[in-house]
Amino acid sequence: MDKNIDYEELGLMMGLEIHQQLNTAQKLFCPCECELTDKKPEYRVLRYLRPTQSELGKIDRAAFEESRRELTFLYDAYPYHTCLVETDDEPPHPLNQEALEIGLIIATLLNMQVVDEFHTMRKQVIDGSNTGGFQRTGLLAIQGHMDTPYGRVVIENLCLEEDAARRMGQRKGKVEFRLDRLGIPLLEITTDPSMNHPQQVREVAYQIGQVLRSTRVKRGLGTIRQDLNISIREGARVEVKGVQDLDSMEQLVENEVLRQLRLLKIRDELVKREATVEEEIHDLNKLLKDTESKIISKAIKKGGKVLAIKLNGYKGLIGKELQPGRRFGTELAGYAKKMGVAGIFHTDELPAYGITSPEVENINTFLQIGPDDAFILVADEAEKAQNALEEVQRRARMAVDGVPEETRKALDDANTEYLRPLPTASRMYVETDIPTQVVASELLEHVKNNLPELPKEKEARIIAQYKLSEDLAHQLVRQDRVEQFEEIVAECGVEPTTVASLLAYTLKELRREGLDVDNLPGSHLKGTFQLLKQDKISKDAVSEVLVGVLKEDWTPEESASNLNLLMLSEENVRNIIAELVSSHENLIEERKMGAMGSLMGMAMKQLKGKADGKLVNKLLKEEIQKYL
Known part of the structure; x- marks a missing residue:
C-alpha cells in the first residue's frame, strides 16, 4: 500500500480500547486467587447460554448470532482459583477495594474526571466466556486526554470490570473454558475516534501502556489486550480484537484501510451489474454423487448435504484480493465457518479441490449460471450447511452496500478475520446484586497525593x-x-x-x-x-x-x-604475555613501544576474553620495557 497515502483525506478514524489485568490479591467480586493454573480441574460445569431481551424488548445482534451456533460450554473449576461466584451459583461479593484504588490512580494519571458513584452493570456476552451469560462492568472515570505529535487524543472512558474465562478449545459443538481467569480485575480504557494516522494510534497505545506499567498491573503474555476501532469515510466502523504487537499495529491499520477501499470497489461493481443474491438454496447431492472431491464425497457418505446458492453478477469478484493473501471469498468463508463448516467452494476458484471442469459445467447448467453469475457450495451436515449458506447469503447482500460493521480478529500477519457483528447497546443492564459504591473524596485525595512515577x-x-x-x-x-x-x-x-x-x-x-x-x-x-x-x-x-x-x-x-570464559589469574596472564613478548623480540627491537599495538591485538586474541583489557595493556607495557 502507498506509504504516502493521505489518511485524513480518506477520512480515517481510529479509537483504542485497552484491557489491562490488575495485580491484586483477589478477584473483583470474590476472594479467589488471581493466578492461572494448569492443574487438573476439581470439577466441571456444563452450561447452555441464550440471548435475552433488553428492557426495550431488543436482542443484541452479536448475542443472537452466537446463539445460532447452538454450542455447549464446559467449564473447568478449581479449589483456590474459583468458587461459586465464578460458576454463577452464588451472588457476587462486595467490590474489590484494592482494584478500585488502582483504577483511581490510573484515571488520575490519564487526567480523567472520576465519577462520584460506581454503578456495576451487566454486559450480555454469550460466547461462553462468562458462565452467567454476562460480564460485570462499571464506569469509573471519563474525559481524560493524552498529547501526541499528531495532536491531543481524548480518553473517553475508564471502566473497571471482570476478565473473562480462558477458552481452551472446541470439539464437536462443545467449547471448553477454564474459570481461573474469570473475575480477575480488569481495566478497560477507551479513547475517542479522533486518531487519523497509523503512527499516532501506536504512540497512544505505547503511552497508555507506560502509564499502566507504572502501577500495580499484571505483566506478561495475555495480561494486556488491545482492540482497535477503524473506519474510513465511505466504509464502516470495524472493531479489531486482540492487537497484541505494537510493532505490527501500523501495518494492521494499513491492511484494514486497504480492505475497506477494495470492498468499496467491489460494491461499485456490484451496483453497476445490478447484482442480487437469490434466496433459494439448492441440493446438489445427486449431481455430485460420483465426484472425486474428497470433502464432498465424505460429506455425502456420512449422510450430509452438498448445498449451493446462486449469486447474480458476482463472478470474478469473489476471487478479488482484499488484504495480502486474503480474498473476498475468504470474507464469505469467515461467515460460513462461524456455523461450524470447514469452508466453502466458489466459482472463481473452480475447477479445483477434486471438482472437475465437467462438474462445474453441470452445476452451472443446473443453477442457470449466466456469464457474470457465480455459485457457492458447502458440503457438511444438512443443518450446518444450510446455516452456513444463509450466512454467506447475508454477507453477500452486505457487499452491495459496501463495508459491514463487524468485530474482527487480529492475525499474526497483520491481517484480520471475521469474528461476529458489532454488538449494540441492547446488551447492557443494571446489576442488582451489587450495591452502588460511593467514591469517597478522602480516597481520591489520598490517591492524588501518592501517585507513582510517570x-x-x-x-x-x-x-x-x-x-x-x-x-x-x-x-x-x-x-x-x-x-x-x-x-x-x-x-x-x-x-x-x-x-x-x-x-x-x-x-x-x-x-x-x-x-x-x-x-x-x-x-x-x-x-x-x-x-x-x-x-x-x-x-x-x-x-x-x-x-x-x-x-x-x-x-x-x-x-x-x-565455555572456557572464566578469567585467568594475573599471574597466568603475565606468563602468557611474557611468552608472547619473548617470541616477538625482533618486532620490539624494530618498533620499540610502537610494537604495542600489534602485540596487544595478538594478546587479546590469544586470551579470548579471559583477561581484562586494562590489565593486559598494563602487563604488556611492563614486559616490553624489559627489552628496551
Missing part, C-alpha cells in the same frame, strides 16, 4: 542518578526494564552503563538470534553480573555467558566454565 519522570531521574545517556535511559523506560536495571546495579554493584547497555541492546540482539530472552530468569541475569563484579569473567564475555544460559539451560557459573 515514564518521563523516571527517564529524567535515572539519567541524573546513574549518569546514563538519554538514549539508554529512554530504551530502559520503553522496554520496561528500569526496575530490573536498578535491582541489578544495587545488588551486583556493576557499573550502571554496562548493565543498561546489556538490558537495552544485548538482550534485543540475542532475541533476534532466536533465543528465548523473555523467559531468562532474573536470578541468572544477576548471577552473570555478579561474576563480572567478582572479576571471574570479562565485560566482553557477559553476552557469551548468557548465550550458554539460554541455549543449554546452564547456570551462569556453569556457562562461564563450560
